Amino acid sequence: MTINAMGGGAKYKGTQMRKKQLSEIIKKKVIEAKQVCEGDETSDECKVAWDEVEEVSQAKADLRLRLEVEKKDPLESFCLENPETEECKVNDD
């Protein structure tokens, strides 16, 4: 069983999907924030929208850090117990 390092250390399918999911959420939240803030940049809605962007950006960065620097897949211990689940399939692409 080889671990493909090209995916930035994402060993399990679940983590690879999580990475993609977070990128999509970031894209979506940035667009939302721009829309919400068009009317009033100082509104509460605008503040909250950019705070959400910050939250998911940090979550993505944390995941990237874990995978690339620490080289540990967050699903490691879960997948040791549940190797048959969809998300615990080892990443081949």
Place this chain on the structure above:
Amino acid sequence: MAVCPVYTTQSLNSTCSISTPSKTHFSSHHNHLVFYRTSKRTSKRGGSSSCVITCSAGDSQTVVIGLAADSGCGKSTFMRRLTSVFGGAAEPPKGGNPDSNTLISDMTTVICLDDYHSLDRTGRKEKGVTALDPRANDFDLMYEQVKAIKSGIAVDKPIYNHVTGLLDPPELIKPPKILVIEGLHPMFDERVRDLLDFSIYLDISNEVKFAWKIQRDMAERGHSLESIKASIEARKPDFDAFIDPQKQYADAVIEVLPTQLIPDDNEGKVLRVRLIMKEGVEHFSPVYLFDEGSTISWIPCGRKLTCSYPGIKFSYGPDTYFGHEVSVLEMDGQFDRLDELIYVESHLSNLSTKFYGEVTQQMLKHADFPGSNNGTGLFQTIVGLKIRDLYEQITASKTAAPLQATKA
């Protein structure tokens, strides 16, 4: 029936009366928490105060450290350096929620204060509050649980999932030797502040924050310079109102600023870092350069040490910070080579190292961490050693003092 030492918790100014409840029995293996309310209500912020009588094993002496930072939780470089000083790597709890923010090593447990969000992402959107707003956080629960852990009692702590934005089922946190609470509001609530044995505030200037967030986010397709800037700007009012004021309470502030060595530098790669240390803090003796309490300006590069551009500049001296006496140690520039680091270490005093070169060794151990070549890594490492020293002093003093039952 087990004999149990009884003592009241600190920082309560109401009188406590101890009476035995009718149906409780105390097992020798477990810690029990019994709450009693006083007859008079003291109007401290947060409601009525209550007496807590804890029955716990004599060796539960959790030291609590608070770290205020706006850079996510538990995975930050500071935390990793800190846990490394104590030995062992900090890992998320095994077999639990993969999205847990908690880190556990032999000696330390790091808790992310986002776990005390009272509102999840949807809730915050509905109420129109950011995560920075105190209204999004349950300070009562934070206080109760930190206090419980400090007294040797395990708690079921909620988990805030940063990916889904939801509050997940709780995880069990057992009292460690050292508890670190990291997040946006470790020093916001006075009751929580009083539980901290040491507190640190990581103060990143706007220019550096912008540079760091660019590095963090530019690889994301969803982001651009504009969106990164807009996000920082939009969060700034809440940050200034709720987070920034905490720095006056910190025992140590690490201030990160752009360098003064390169004119008009806006890359944020070379940094000027100031370690602001409060004087008079129990178990904490500030680091100094050459002569304690005097004012020093020092450029180590010269005949004995060759540095490459832009070099290194240190300064040290007394100052006041929000009305407190402080000592400030400042480093501007970067380390290029090992011998620069060891040369600098040999000229600093009160480092709380256990052997000569320990700071350098710790820095080398994590040479791949961000900040390993500048003041951020250096001062984070030094603060880690100071915390170790503080822990050892507190532990030594508690073992020496006999446990006494309080008088009613």
